[in-house]
Amino acid sequence: MKRKIAIVFAIVIIPIILLSIILYLSQFHFDFSQDYRSVEGYENIVFMDPNSKQCFRLCVWGLIRTEKPDGFEDHRYLVSPSEYQMLAENTDAENIWQVVSSPDGRYILYAERINVGTGVTTDEEEVFYRVYSIEDGTSTTIYSGYRQFLLVDWK
Secondary structure (H helix, E strand, C coil), X not given: CHHHHHHHHHHHXXXXXXXXXXXXXXXXXECCCCHHHHCCCHHHEEEECCCCCCEEEEECCEEEXXXXXXXXXXXXXXXXXXXXXXXXXXXXXXXXXXXXXXXXXXXEEEEEEEEECCCCCCCEEEEEEEEEECCCCCEEEEEEEECCCCEXXXX
């Protein structure tokens, strides 16, 4: 009987411990989509919470904490007119607020805010981080989240 109780206890406790570790490491930045894996160099994309200055990288369950890389740039004010023009012509993106080129120049990472609702302050606001491939003209959502206003940089 004690052995059965120990097995049931382990079956309950082990998932709780694993979930707690995931919650701690990700700071609740969940997104289980694996589409980001189709983008070459995705492991060099860094997200930063502008309030806490904590940095994150893409992983299986969304974002995981990482160290802040040297020279992290805030791309909200560094938008290249040519990159913005390319996105405007080739995607249906609206409300773009960050644009970052990949180091090899093959991709453009952009953050897009989308209001869902009628325009009042209580509306839901989704944030999508997408990568546009210059070579084949496709856009891939690499991360999205409810009011996840993170800064991005691609080293």
